[in-house]
Amino acid sequence: xxxxxxxxxxxxxxxxxxxxxxxxxxxxxxxxxxxxxxxxxxxxxxxxxxxxxxxxxxxxxxxxxxxxxxxxxxxxxxxxxxxxxxxxxxxxxxxxxxxxxxxxxxxxxxxxxxxxxxxxxxxxxxxxxxxxxxxxxxxxxxxx
Numbered sequence: 001x002x003x004x005x006x007x008x009x010x011x012x013x014x015x016x017x018x019x020x021x022x023x024x025x026x027x028x029x030x031x032x033x034x035x036x037x038x039x040x041x042x043x044x045x046x047x048x049x050x051x052x053x054x055x056x057x058x059x060x061x062x063x064x065x066x067x068x069x070x071x072x073x074x075x076x077x078x079x080x081x082x083x084x085x086x087x088x089x090x091x092x093x094x095x096x097x098x099x100x101x102x103x104x105x106x107x108x109x110x111x112x113x114x115x116x117x118x119x120x121x122x123x124x125x126x127x128x129x130x131x132x133x134x135x136x137x138x139x140x141x142x143x144x
Contacts, residue, residue: 064113073129075104082121109140
């Protein structure tokens with residue numbers, strides 16, 4: 001009798017749970033999934049990191065970050081949505097799609113832009129700095 005009453009309480013409790021929770025409880029829990037997107041040595045920083053800065057970059061259609069550099073800071077740009085064109089001094093422009101990454105060495109002039117006419121772009125930008133006393137961003141004038 002006690003077993004039957006306990007079973008009825010369990011059924012009643014399950015009936016009042018939200019459907020999403022009932023589904024989640026009925027499934028085996030999925031563990032976290034870690035996907036490595038980049039593993040690289042630091043460039044131009046004597047392999048020393050004093051600070052790491054993580055930002056989210058939103059670029060509306062046609063928007064661009066002007067030519068700039070990061071003194072003593074390597075930049076990693078991971079595109080979450082859309083596509084971003086990255087130009088690095090001395091290299092050809094490269095289109096980075098969602099799920100792809102660009103690695104920009106410290107002290108190298110570069111820019112990022114969204115060339116799409118109607119779709120925004122979003123990226124995670126990580127700077128690993130060897131010296132917190134240096135400015136994070138320095139504008140770079142380019143000859144036309």
